[in-house]
Amino acid sequence: MGSEINDRTVQDNKELVLEVEDLIVHYVLQEETVEAVNGVSFSLERGKTIGLVGETGAGKTTTALAIMNLVPDPPGVIKNGTITVCGHKMLDLSANQLEKIRGKDVSMIFQDPMTSLNPVLTVGDQIAESVMLHENLSYSKAFKRAQEMLEMVGIPGTRATEYPHQFSGGMKQRVGIAIALACNPKLLLADEPTTALDVTIQAQVLDMIDDLKRELGTALVMITHDLGIVAKTCDLVAVMYAGRIVEYGTLEDVFDRTMHPYTEGLFNSLPDISNRKSQLQPIPGLMPDPTNLPRGCAFAPRCRYATAACREEQPSRREVSETHTVYCSAYDDPNFQIERTRGRGGNG
């Protein structure tokens, strides 16, 4: 009971673990500039999970790297924006200062567990490394902690002396999670953590992240293209397209009261498991070239509702409710509705 009251006070205080404000990241190459992230803002409270959803090139991973201040430079240039993680302005800190925060306040799980682990260190040493650094423990104590972490992610502690190649894909990803959680970070970034894994293993890993999150009160940024994973794990959803957030809201807002035509297009592209005769309705066309983005709304060339105005101007921000925001000019017409909402008998 005590912890419940405690949780409520924390929620009342709305302890912000992460604030991203108007982030712009470009990759400046010799002949062209890739406009990867073009003004992204969101924030995240303690213990909550936000899903950054979108397809290849939407700017999800670049956003996550920027939060860690890990955007490769060159060619990456952070043109604008502030990022605050647990009170630290990540983009203003020196390498030494960052080292104290990364792995302690914020850590990251990478997509590919096969390449993100060091092949010549035992997994125990890799977990102990950050514990020794951040908590000033001796090697033997840190190694003991590493074994506990392995047990926590479902791997026998005795295997801490083994090397990554001795583990299967799912187990390597668990090791990655153990490393990320070893110092009990307040914020965890997970970049497509289960894309490389089989479905039954994916289910295990997602359940585990869920349990640990609840146990440790970690806030989570879940980067994924899979709307099923979002439905399972997220409280909030930010749908990204061509480096911008196009729709933002609670899980229920985005899934049940969808506003943006791109979000609708994503749903229509998925096979309906309950009705196998249903036709897939793909979004026509391709992602825009990030070195040559359209002047107006980046989605307009593929959008079946686009008007002349959409092609000319950036869509304005529209607050549908306290929690739900959409960037789409079609709603300038007060009678406009996308088909998905119409089908559900939405009003307005």
Added chain:
Amino acid sequence: MAKALFQVRNLKKYFKTSRGVVHAVDDISFDIEEGKTLGIVGESGCGKSTTGRCLIRLIEPTSGQVFYRDQDICQLSRAEMKKLRKEMQIIFQDPYASLNPRKSVLQIIAEPLLYNKIMPGADKFAIEKRVLELMDKVGLAERLINTYPHELDGGRRQRIGIARALAMEPKFIVCDEPVSALDVSIQAQILNLLKELQRELSLTYVFITHDLSVVNHFSDDIIVMYLGQIVEKAPADELFENPLHPYTQALLSAILVPAVGANRDRIKLRGELTSPIDPPPVCRFAKRCNYYNQDCAAGVPPLLEITPGHFVACHRIKPGSNTLVEAN
């Protein structure tokens, strides 16, 4: 019932390694009906790709028979096989790795035409015209004919792979995870294209995938494989409405449905795939099975027809008796 285009009997493919013999495909039998799609589902290492490649003898089966129109293709000579293979094509998973980066779209699609002398005596204009026809069929713009793979995105590359397969006017195509590397909006485009082509050209497909929602959408019949063996085989509707094997049930329940509150109460499997190297002669799923009991030690379970058209390999499920249901 339509006539079977393929009849596969006791197909085995073993690979010898320094650590032992990998039983990649271990004694499987099935039919593929003409004009239909057979989905093969399973996780990595279950032998689904190896099965697809054995069907068109891209790799030689260790033993067993593959009858194509009543002819055992494993017995054919190289020259006979080359002739027959025009009717059988494959589309690969990775459109980035399966195209030669030094060849243009024109050269890539024309190559099978030239190599197999499909258009004897044709000049380069006639070949180019044929390539343009094929590009049109798969939805590639004419202007891309002289571009190179690196200039194109994954969806377009996969379209090149499909055009190249269609160049031979095949009857049968193995689609090996054709959309796994693509974004969802592009995935749907390619799946719709494959469906249209099937209708138009009366193609027969084997559709290999780990994505159950895709296979459900695409297939007429489905085979579920686990560590080289078939654990369940049924028409797609039947498999999704009435999955019997504990592994199939877990796979289906692991599908994450993109709807709020749809993903509770899932069946959890313990552990991971065991090694396909020299597996012991028992049910290969036993170690991870939530229903394991003493009955399961009795050798490899045979694939039995439980209801018409629905086959299951599980010691605890027999025609007229299912001790899994009784256990619940």
